Amino acid sequence: MRPFNGIQVGDALGPVEHVFTTEAVRAFCRVWGQEGEVNRFTSPEAAQREGLPGPIVPGIMTAAVLARFLTEWADGGGLRLLDLIFRQPIPHHLPVRLVGTVTDTREEGGQGLVEVDVFIQGPEGERMVTGRAILALPGA
Amino acid sequence: MSPSLDYDRTLLDKPFPSGPFTVTREGVLAFCRAVGERDPLYTDEEYARRQGRPSLLAPPMYLTLFIRHLDRPAVLKTPVNRRLHAGMAVEPLRPVYVGDTLTATTRLKEVYTKTGRTGAMAFLVWETTFTNQRGEEVARVRDTFMARPEGEADAPL
Numbered sequence: 001m002r003p004f005n006g007i008q009v010g011d012a013l014g015p016v017e018h019v020f021t022t023e024a025v026r027a028f029c030r031v032w033g034q035e036g037e038v039n040r041f042t043s044p045e046a047a048q049r050e051g052l053p054g055p056i057v058p059g060i061m062t063a064a065v066l067a068r069f070l071t072e073w074a075d076g077g078g079l080r081l082l083d084l085i086f087r088q089p090i091p092h093h094l095p096v097r098l099v100g101t102v103t104d105t106r107e108e109g110g111q112g113l114v115e116v117d118v119f120i121q122g123p124e125g126e127r128m129v130t131g132r133a134i135l136a137l138p139g140a
Numbered sequence: 141m142s143p144s145l146d147y148d149r150t151l152l153d154k155p156f157p158s159g160p161f162t163v164t165r166e167g168v169l170a171f172c173r174a175v176g177e178r179d180p181l182y183t184d185e186e187y188a189r190r191q192g193r194p195s196l197l198a199p200p201m202y203l204t205l206f207i208r209h210l211d212r213p214a215v216l217k218t219p220v221n222r223r224l225h226a227g228m229a230v231e232p233l234r235p236v237y238v239g240d241t242l243t244a245t246t247r248l249k250e251v252y253t254k255t256g257r258t259g260a261m262a263f264l265v266w267e268t269t270f271t272n273q274r275g276e277e278v279a280r281v282r283d284t285f286m287a288r289p290e291g292e293a294d295a296p297l
Contacts, residue, residue, distance in 0.1 A: 024175075024176075028174040031167060031205060032205050033205070033209065050222050059224075059227075059228060060201065060205070060225070063230065064204070067199065068176060071200070081230070082200070083230075085227040
């Protein structure tokens with residue numbers, strides 16, 4: 001468990017390198033109930049019909065990966081909020097970085113709450129997904 | 141100036157129930173594999189029980205899988221040719237376990253337009269609450285979807 005008292009505003013989360021592979025996106029789409037569907041997440045042709053250069057990663061999959069990134073950092077802490085804006089489509093196999101910065105810490109009801117700005121950055125540092133999260137850590 | 145937008149205003153804040161959605165062991169494990177989740181609370185049932193949990197815990201984003209299966213009516217009267225998920229806020233309120241049966245109530249909260257570099261876009265904001273089989277609210281989700289009108293990039297919505 002990450003100790004709440006050791007966390008300070010400005011602390012960095014990551015960066016953690018990540019690649020959304022076609023295989024992982026297909027696996028995610030199967031769990032999502034899209035088995036066999038032709039859509040912009042799995043089909044180059046369907047993506048191109050929508051004006052995209054190729055298949056993209058579902059927004060909710062990026063949210064799930066960011067949630068994992070945050071809860072792994074919290075090491076046992078719980079996610080209270082994840083609020084994201086999907087600014088740019090993320091193509092398959094693009095090397096991205098999961099990044100966060102602590103922006104606030106406070107105590108509430110015996111728990112330590114940590115507010116974090118969180119991003120998925122592209123190779124040029126562009127923020128493809130942006131947002132904020134609140135994590136709860138016990139023992140404040 | 142924002143383009144005019146033709147949509148069904150009677151839908152605003154009207155509740156649309158959906159479900160039930162069952163949280164399955166296979167679904168949770170497959171979700172964890174797809175997103176690289178390794179926390180044994182989500183992947184190892186014996187470990188979860190040793191930690192005092194009734195069964196495997198579902199990762200906090202797991203229930204977002206149900207969003208696309210919600211019964212939501214068509215809102216825009218203008219034909220659109222592209223829809224994208226523009227944003228999502230998830231507020232987990234209680235643990236969700238394998239074996240839970242969830243129901244959802246979704247409401248259209250807001251519809252607005254923006255004109256960007258690529259033309260007019262409509263934004264639809266939906267709020268959904270998920271409730272478990274004991275009537276406990278387990279999560280709130282706020283989704284924003286962006287839609288583009290058919291035809292020219294700057295066509296009115």
